[in-house]
Amino acid sequence: VQLLPTTDQAGQLLAVLERCNDACNWISERAWVDRTFGRSLLHRLVYYQARERFGLPAQAVVRAIAKVVDAYGLDKLSQRTFRRQGGCAFDDRMLAYRLNQSTVSILTLEGRQTIPFVCGDRQRELLLTQRGESDVVFRDGKWYLFARCEVETPDERDIDSFLGVDMGVVNIAADSDGETFSGSVVNALRHRNRGLRRKLQAKGTHSSRRRLAHRRRKEARFARDVNHCISKHIVAKAQDTGRGIAVEELTGIRDRITARKPQRATMSSWAFAQLRAFLTYKAARAGVPLVAVDPRNTSRECPRCGCIDKRSRPTQSRFSCIGCGLAGPADTFAAVNIGRRAAVNRPNVRAGAVDFQSSAPVPGTSYRLLAGSR
Ligand SMILES: [Zn+2]
Secondary structure, three states, X not given: OEEOOOHHHHHHHHHHHHHXXXXXXXXXXXHHXXXXXXXXXXXXXXXXXXXXXXXXXXHHHXXXXXXXXXXXXXXXXXXXXXXXXXXXXXXXXXEEEEOOOOEEEEEXXXXXXXXXXXXXXXXXXXXXOEEEEEEEEEEOOEEEEEXXXXXXXXXXXXXXXXEEEEEOOOEEEEEOOXXXXXXXXXXXXXXHHHHHHHHHHHHOOHHHHHHHHHHHHHHHHHHHHHHHHHHXXXXXXXXXXXXXXXXXXXXXXXXXXXHOHXXXXXXXXXXXXXXXHHHHHHHHHHOOOEEEEOOOOOOOEOOOOOOEOHHHOOOOOEEEOOOOOOEEEXXXXXXXXXXXXXXXXXXXXXXXXXXXXXXXXXXXXXXXXXXXOO
């Protein structure tokens, strides 16, 4: 939701945000110097001092400690620093929604402020299930709240078989029915932006850095929209055909992406993690079971004869079995293997939909993405 503070309230929001991040930076330095990264130990080390030093409410200090602990959770190789105007989580003691009035009450350094907000109908409906924290975010001169919501999910349906999904670079995703989801629109945008990004980086002025951040976010929004479209389409297809969805375990995707170094500039691993996350929540909301399978050799195994060989994959996009001669698009075959593995793990359902016992060609429909059609 977007907040609509008065000029005075915006100043107060900025003050509390900067104070929180100052506290995070100070706590981060203490954690780094003292090599203390656990939540309760760090709390003991810094809590009282931080409260005194920054004059923040108790909950704000607790959130600041949590933010620092989270940041070191990734690795402890360098001291974490935080942007002064970076987003901060406010819990329900610091921030309360008044949906009837379309306002929020936010605790600032000068007491509580009542600030109006605006949002769409869908967001308003979701806000009824808002629980716990919200992130207060300042971006391009505007104020936003990112609320966490809890949505009830239906029971998983009974299924007959699995729709296998393979994620790749040329095609963002391919399913076991032979449908592919092209990455060309996302990759084209990335390529176009890459030249501009270099220019802006070389300039290094304040305004060029701002334009750079703006570009980056625009690109991320676009990729996000594409991921919403793909995941929505796949979940609807599985739902309509009474199937579950099978994907690779995430570790496998990350390993494969890092192994393909030259392509890293096209589709980054977070985009795959995002697609996977969208698939997971949309499937859960639709009652469609989603299963993750062991990704080993899914792209080297022949779906007809079961032969596993590196040489069956002469190029990135092509599969040609050295055992039985079956040939076709590599990502579709991988998706079939993924769907089958999920079915093997659940013996009461049938394996993939494509019949490789006959030598009929694999159906090859291609789904072109239209941005905004999610
Ligand atoms: Zn074969």
